Amino acid sequence: MISRNGSPRFFSALCMSLFLMLLPGSAFSFTVVIDAGHGGAEKGAVHGDLVEKDLCLAVARGVRAHLVKRPGMRVVMTREDDATLSWEERGRIIEEADPDLIVSLHFNTDIFMLAETRGLEIYYPADDFGRPSKEAIALFDRNNRSFAFGKFLRDRYLRSPLFSEWKHDLNLFSQRDLKIFRLTAAPIVLLEIAYLTSADDRARICNGQFFDDMARFIAAVIVEWAAKK
Numbered sequence: 001m002i003s004r005n006g007s008p009r010f011f012s013a014l015c016m017s018l019f020l021m022l023l024p025g026s027a028f029s030f031t032v033v034i035d036a037g038h039g040g041a042e043k044g045a046v047h048g049d050l051v052e053k054d055l056c057l058a059v060a061r062g063v064r065a066h067l068v069k070r071p072g073m074r075v076v077m078t079r080e081d082d083a084t085l086s087w088e089e090r091g092r093i094i095e096e097a098d099p100d101l102i103v104s105l106h107f108n109t110d111i112f113m114l115a116e117t118r119g120l121e122i123y124y125p126a127d128d129f130g131r132p133s134k135e136a137i138a139l140f141d142r143n144n145r146s147f148a149f150g151k152f153l154r155d156r157y158l159r160s161p162l163f164s165e166w167k168h169d170l171n172l173f174s175q176r177d178l179k180i181f182r183l184t185a186a187p188i189v190l191l192e193i194a195y196l197t198s199a200d201d202r203a204r205i206c207n208g209q210f211f212d213d214m215a216r217f218i219a220a221v222i223v224e225w226a227a228k229k
């Protein structure tokens with residue numbers, strides 16, 4: 001006697017599931033939080049017409065648009081629009097998502113307006129050995145995994161057209177103790193995508209093609225990373 005789960009229909013569904021699992025890009029289940037920095041009353045950096053909160057949201061939406069096409073990829077946004085988010089709300093959204101990775105998106109300014117201060121920056125959490133040992137060890141592991149993703153992104157970036165053709169610099173890849181890193185124990189990186197105070201960066205930011213290329217690049221790196229997990 002063939003049980004209900006042993007029916008031919010079940011086996012054909014099973015074969016189809018296995019087939020889909022073998023397709024490139026579909027063999028994983030991965031949750032990523034895309035965090036558009038600032039929002040609402042909190043504008044972030046402002047330079048002329050360029051307002052950081054709007055730029056962060058535009059890139060976040062672009063990244064999400066590319067990610068949701070991928071089977072197995074669950075995308076959670078901390079904000080979908082120009083909402084003001086408290087740190088508590090941002091932390092709650094991240095916690096409820098139970099993510100494998102968080103990518104926080106920002107834009108930067110340099111108060112000295114130095115031409116050298118330009119390009120992409122990648123930050124991952126700094127180790128804090130002042131915490132109780134159990135907590136510190138868990139975060140040490142998280143920080144290592146954050147570093148690994150950040151390094152992966154950096155390596156891909158240096159071989160991407162953003163770097164070689166758009167000539168968008170890589171300014172920093174560094175650990176730092178940032179407020180958002182303290183909201184979560186999940187792997188996280190923060191990207192400062194460009195400097196609003198750099199004329200070169202501004203020219204690129206104002207080019208829709210560059211914007212789309214950047215969003216596509218970030219999404220592609222996340223997908224590649226997720227497929228390795």
Ligand SMILES: [Zn+2]
Nearest residue numbers: 037044106107
């Ligand atoms: Zn910011």
